[in-house]
Amino acid sequence: MVKITDVARHAGVSPSTVSYALSGKRPISEETRQRIERSIHELGYRPHAGARALASSRSNVLALVIPLRTGIHVPVAMQFAVSVVTAARRHDHDVLLLTQEEGEDGLRRVADTALVDALIVMDVQLNDPRLPLLRALDLPSVLIGFPSDPVGLTCIDLDFRAAGELCVERLAALGHRVIALVGSPPEVYVRRTAFAQRVVQGFTAAADRGGLSSSVHPCEATPAAARVVAEQLLREQPALTGVVVHNEAILEPLIDAFEHLGLRVPGDLSVTAICPDDVAENLPVPVTSVAIPSAEIGTRAVDLLMRKLNGTGHAPEATLLPPGLTERASTVARAAP
Amino acid sequence: MVKITDVARHAGVSPSTVSYALSGKRPISEETRQRIERSIHELGYRPHAGARALASSRSNVLALVIPLRTGIHVPVAMQFAVSVVTAARRHDHDVLLLTQEEGEDGLRRVADTALVDALIVMDVQLNDPRLPLLRALDLPSVLIGFPSDPVGLTCIDLDFRAAGELCVERLAALGHRVIALVGSPPEVYVRRTAFAQRVVQGFTAAADRGGLSSSVHPCEATPAAARVVAEQLLREQPALTGVVVHNEAILEPLIDAFEHLGLRVPGDLSVTAICPDDVAENLPVPVTSVAIPSAEIGTRAVDLLMRKLNGTGHAPEATLLPPGLTERASTVARAAP
DNA sequence: GTGTGTAGTCGAAGCGCTTCGACGGGCGAA
DNA sequence: TTCGCCCGTCGAAGCGCTTCGACTACACAC
Helix, strand or coil, X not given: CCCHHHHHHHHCCCHHHHHHHHHCCCCCCHHHHHHHHHHHHHHCCCCCHHHHHHHHXXXXXXXXXXXXXXXXXXXXXXXXXXXXXXXXXXXXXEEEEEEHHHHHHHHHHHHHCCCCCEEEECCCECCCCCHHHHHHCCCCEEEECCCCCCCCCCEEEECHHHHHHHHHHHHHHCCCCEEEEECCCHHHHHCCEHHHHHHHHHHHHHHHHCCCEEEEECCCCCHHHHHHHHXXXXXXXXXXXXXEECCHHHHHHHHHHHHHCCCCXXXXXXXXXXXXXXXXXXXXXXXXEECCCHHHHHHHHHHHHHHHHHCCCCCCCEEEXXXXXXXXXXXXXXXXX | CCCHHHHHHHHCCCHHHHHHHHHCCCCCCHHHHHHHHHHHHHHCCCCCHHHHHHHHCCCCEEEEEECCCCCCCHHHHHHHHHXXXXXXXXXXXXXXXXXXXXXXXXXXXXXXXXXXXXXXXCCCECCCCCHHHHHHCCCCEEEECCCCCCCCCCXXXXXXXXXXXXXXXXXXXXXXCEEEEECCCHHHHHCCEHHHHHHHHXXXXXHHHCCCEEEEECCCCCHHHHHHHHHHHHHHCCCCCEEEECCHHHHHHHHHHHHHCCCCCCCXXXXXXXXXXXXXXXXXXXCEXXXXXXXXXXXXXXXXXXXXXXXXXXXXXXXXXXCCEECCCCCCCCCCC
């Protein structure tokens, strides 16, 4: 293994000069720097991560806690993880993967052993048991999702409330007066996961504001459950002409179910969804949707973390990404009554 | 931060004794060990990961390279990653996440900086560019999937060839004489990804052996592509009564397409699939399938790696998990002609 | 009684890096 | 000219842990 002293000898300088040339923490003359860089290349030098971490008390590793519970859409989580890794690499950091299963102990462990410098926690719940720990830890952290009390934490997410509102407003603008929300599986609400609740809040608030008749239906992520909900909706709201879907897995089965029941989309029923763009696009009838920008959230989360780590600039407590609605084939103006 | 010298002082022993008590590398009297353990608990001691890595040249971290290419089924990859993390934790290791995008440089980097002790590489291709590097590195590694030349490497995967055979044999046993394989997206074959090819080999070999008439059709992961393939099959093989599907994403759309074309499953057409169990189960007609045991592969991969790391026992070059077929509602004996 | 082993512990020497204080030399200000 | 200052560099002191050799004490064999 080639070490910093080898480089120093080869370049005719002291080890500390090599270190400073690498870190830029003290000025080094252009000429010396070039010589050092050449030596590094020739010898194939790579600083030892452990030694660096020990001396600098910085590991250059972030922890990412991924959810593995039911009811969350896996590709979204995966895409998010990938974007976190990619963004972290741009800041010269690596990513350590933790499962939610490890819980608070896992967080404490990687923090206490100085394995990581900072934490990213996904799938935060309204009253997440990890919150006190995250506040107490002296490591910076960023949460994906909003707990009910974000004070003292840095949180980021799509503004799901606004997303719910946006879907309703779009339907209202198209003249729909009777609408329904088909949501995430019931366990997601029972867990009091923030994002699902907020969609409901936004949906309901916007519907009330617009004087629309509305209802909310959690739904399991199975085609059978989708059929049941579709039938129930027709029974309970026969005048229904607009549906908002916040459940990637049943978007297609639900539309199928409506069509089997004789309702054409968008002819009889306009549908908007909150889901990743690629889901909305790859359907028999592409669906008007508010995108879940998982890649952007990941990148932004890492950027926030780096700002906290470097103490440069201030990291806002709350970052709510504004929703954007993309018009596709599943929505049309309501036919004259 | 509480360090090993604090523990040593508190327990009235020397730091080395604490270290040996923790690692078990030298005998420590029961009494002393208990005293040390009590001190550790009281003080809340956690060994510093960097210091440990530096002194022992073992980071207790594994690198996991996850694929992010099109054509692979994301939930499978995710489930696999989770099982790797879980298994690694049982061996007191953590997992660093690398994206395939980082490629060989990423592998070299984490190896050279001693950030990780070992590597797990997913989605290996027949002629993977990373193979020479993996052979040259002095870190142990385990590959998920089989390259064309696995010599000097440790590989593990479901025996996809046998899985293909098994599906055909099952259909043959039920009396089906004209069958087709609907496979992964074309780019998966172009990339010469091992597992997809092997399914085709197994399928073809078993069909030929059994004297069946057969055909192979790659298929994009979109409902539209599924419909096209279904129509094409009926045109080209009107006597078709058995289909093997190796493409999670289009399993349901494909069956739908057949039914729209007037073919009932399993009445007119028996279908078997190679896919995760939860996909096969959650369909209108649950599909007879060979499971992709991603969790088991992950666990076994970690176990292999640990065996190599500790030099205990020998790690076989090739581990092929035997496929298991679960009978569900999508297969029946062929109606008498 | 001497020799040989083993269990149990200690001290000290690193592991490879960063960082702090110091120092010489050049430069502008006084 | 002299003082202070900054630039560029060096040496040495750690960072917190593991590990090697050495040492004591005691057991057992001969």
